[in-house]
Amino acid sequence: MSPWVGAAVPRKEDTRLTTGRGTYLDDIARPGLLHAAMLRSPHAHARVVAIDTAQAERLSGVFSVLTGAEAAATSQPIRPLIPTPAPLRDWCLAVDRVRFAGEPVAAVAAVDRATAEDALELIRVTYEPLPAVVDPEAAMRPGAPLLYPELGTNVLWHDVLSYGDVDGAFARAHGILRERFAIQRYASTPLETFGCIAEHDAGTGTYTVWTNDQRPGLTLAILAESLGVAQSQLRLICPDIGGAFGNKRRPAYLLICALLARQTRRPVKWIEDRIENLTALMHACNGVMDVELAYDGDGTVLALRVRDIADEGKNLVTPAQHNLIKLGNIANGYRIGAIRYEPGSVLTNKCPSGANRGIGKPFMCFAIERAMALLARRLGLDPAELRLRNYVRPAEMPYTTPTGSQYDSGDYPATLRRALERAGYPGWRAEQARARREGRLLGIGIATSVEPAGTNLASYELVTGHRSASGSAEAAMVRVEPDGRVRAALGDPASGQGYETVVAQIVADELGLTPDQVHVERGFDSLSTPWLYLSGNYSNKFSVTDVGAVVGAARAVRDKALRIAAHRLEVAAEDLELAAGEVRVRGVPGRSLTLRDVARTAYADVLGLPPGEPPGLEARHAYSNPLAAPVDAQRRVRSQLVFSNAAHCCLVEVDRRTGQVRILKYLVVHDCGRELNPAIVEGMVHGSTVHGIGAALLEEFRYDERGQLLTSTFMDYLKPTALDVPDIDVDHLESPSPFTPLGAKGVGEGGAIPGPAAVANAVEDALADYGVVIRSLPITPERVWRWLQEAK
């Protein structure tokens, strides 16, 4: 039935992308195109007293200069991407006050980028610097400088969410493990930076915006609101997207370019440069977490208390998201009966935080998996054994955690056991012992994780007290063209996930074709792509919603094709099957119509249709995953919907002279349910695991005490290169989800979630003789060297 789903089909995208024939945003040219550049604040916190643009406007080649005051006069405030807990307003450019170094205060449109940047140097801004606050705990204290004085605090969200008998469990416990962990700011830094081209048609009053924004449904709504136009007057187009990982969502820039386009009557392009990307687009929150595990004598974890401070930066983009989303994996894969979570989302004078591969869940997993490693050591248990004692058992699936997450399927103990077997765990331990005798520091790290997929926006009711959006959904279209060829489109624009291939595999199975015979539209065009407010490339949602939309549309087309063929062949539709491009009467060789014949009837020979059947052979289908539900009376919610899981094992060596950590072996066993295209799945696992390794060893947005970013280029913000990471050995189990149409689950974030913990656990194991406890990242050579010196 499904020859294509499940096969490692080579990607349809690859021919254009390997030959340089892809079309990324910056490859698009428009007649009369102008180029924009942004003037950005050099201060982390300051009042904007005056802006003088006269000289810049006089520069030859400059068409327009836009200031915050003008933007505020000609557009509406820009709404956050998710419901915000505080009634704060923000415009696309800073007005009156700047709140982080790098915040845009003015924009120039000119004949080329260089001229626009020349003009920036001619703009005179008078700032009155204000004290900056860069540490989230300092920002929470009374008397701290306030980013929004009208709010009266820097704390955007604080709550205590309690599930089950937490106090009772702590009172009964054999012991309590208390630790404080921290995470740094880092980001996925897609290789293609963010940007847009905006065009205004003065005749029709419509705007066309090309962008690599990964969530076009919501972005279109926000942009229309801020421009003050109907959504019907705005067209949004996404071409090939050069990676996104959550970072590429910033409607403010689209608005700036739309305002410039309206003013100049010319199309305006803005492409973020790398410094702008690292300084001002989006970082994962840094933060601190106090974790307390109450445990029994045998290592059973009874209850968990977590106090979690997320440093949002100047975040009116996705406020409180990094806290809230941790409810999805706070229990990780363990049967923890009672949980108390105290989130604090805090504003500071730093780059806005936002979605980044896993959003908050890597830190949650880091803290839990570090705590489990420390607990194993305290109890004298092997870290694998401690986990096996605490896992949710396969027979308990679907299992609901205290916070309301439903683990839909999976065998967590088997996943870890498979990893240990594949690694040859006793062999690694022997190798470690041998190396120790030679004076070399080898360490073994284990971390296991759940990987949530699909978001349920109803969960934000916990933050805001009301529901403004909810559920998880996507839309798709399948059309048999009049010539019998098939075209499909999806409201989720891929940013590297190979949807043109996977959607073609799914449609091919449903319509009895080969993937080659199914053309899948690249990207997104709001005029032709079916889409919803919730449409987009985010929250690991392809398997949870997109597949349902594609399957639904394809089945509607298939059913119609069968009805038409049944009428023409004078048989019952139930006796027909679709295969090899034909509708055939089962068991009667030669009695068939080609799909092309059926399409001809549907479009051209409409009198040949069954009575009452409308012409055409196309269907649009919008699919909402049925697992999404509102917050319940106990404040439990399925903030995310289906759960993959993984076990990571790594073997590292620490060079005691230099502090350098080298990963000798890295192994992943994961389970994302049914694998729609195993090659693509494996590639996702590799990439997200390396993202986790980067966070563990290299990457950090480091600020000084005045709020200046010290790591604003790839010379000092270090990404993993081919020499920094090992070959990654991947194996998998397949526990199909009962709650997705084809049994698939999320895969894009999986490696990024346990990766940092696996590496940290390994380094700590290597340094066990020195009594080092790793409480923060990244584990740079300098820090390791210091630990070793301090231990001497």
Add this chain to the structure above:
Amino acid sequence: MTIPIRLTVNGAAVAQNVEARRTLADLLREDLGLTGTHVGCEHGVCGACTVLVDGRTARSCLLFAAQLEGAHVTTIEGLTPAEALSPLQSAFSRCHALQCGFCTPGMIVTAHELLAERPAPSRQEIREAIAGNLCMCTGYVNIVRAIEQAAHTTGDGARGEVAR
């Protein structure tokens, strides 16, 4: 200030007046429409803009176009056969060595230089060769495999094609 230059790009003679501050990447992408060369960082770290200049890899974001008088420049377009794919390109597809594809042209240009010099590189040599090209999607695992496979492909079109 504009400067007249003459150079060869993918085998074709190019005569162009360029502004002194325009980079080779600007010239290729904007003046010649060769958008297969991508710009990822503009400070010479990420390698997305890698092209061959007189047969050697170079960062087109770090070279001024005006420096290229008389040079032979080869871009991903110049390494792509008129029909089908080069052995490296098909190995990248076969091994699923790309996801978003933004790094891929620069990666293939770099791999092309490696295979021209070392037809059978070790895995470590491959990793060293591509260490100046960042990929944010693949974790490099399948890129290394693809280059290894392309090296094993008989009659590798990568060899002998380098414009000297």
